[in-house]
Amino acid sequence: MKKLVLLLVVVCLFLSCNSKKEQETVQNPSDVLDNESTEDVLGQVMVYEGLLPCADCEGIETVLKIYQGDGTIESHTFELTTVYKGKQPEKKFIVEGSYNLERGLEKDQDGTIYVLNYDKPEANQIFYGYSSTNPDHLFLLNNKRQKIKSKLNYFLTLNE
Template identity: 75%
Template sequence: MKKLVLVLVVAGMLCSCNSKKKEETIQAPSKINDVESTEKTLGKVTVYEGVLPCADCEGIETVLKIYQGDGTIESHTFELSTVYKGKHPEKKFVEKGKYNVERGLGNDPDGTIYILNYDKPESAQTFYGYSAKNPDKVFLLDNKREKIKSKLNYALTLNE
């Protein structure tokens, strides 16, 4: 029963988060020069990519960009892009906002949690986290800031 509730919560979170996102048509991948000019204005960028599970499609192609800004919390911004694969027409949804960082993920006191939209109501917040031992993999977390317990892959991989 708990697994069913968790699956419903995660599915609802994914669906509700996407309903408020800006919709775009899919375009060719960004050029390296675009990344360099973005870094100059928004600070260093960390990019995670992967395909998250989807209840009614082939997967949710996801790109999470974390911009460091000038190091102050006010300058921390993110961009979360998603494409529901297998849906016709495929559309890209882009969400932009501010994030905050918390230390500690599960039993790892040195882990890191990104709180996307920390400045908005909790229902609009999304959580991603990684362990100190493996910062190259960031996991979508549930609303309790815990890793989703599932055989499905809820991880995005660092794109270097």
């Protein structure tokens, strides 16, 4: 009986030594991110940039980053950065959240609409869309998911 208990203690010590060794080799999560590109971690990234009109400033410098993740709706995230140019001090805003895709932009059934903050109340949602014939131009849409009718530039350009 003593031999069995001794054997059990030795096995437990051996297993605990192995688990410590494994814990020592685990990398810090920030080291992992440094070693892998952001694109690998978050999936494909599309970056749209442009200068949108502003009523009381020189323009709104806008950068929209769309992260497609692993393709599931839960992994669709975005980062929208806006800087109000010509204001002292220049104001910078960053909005991060989830997005959803909708098919059809006005008369273009193959167009795509990004609904930013789709999981928030409609007042907090932001709509951008592109037509199937020109996916490099992402238009800011009104709350009815339509292009803003104006001679001013309300689109962002895909940065490749």
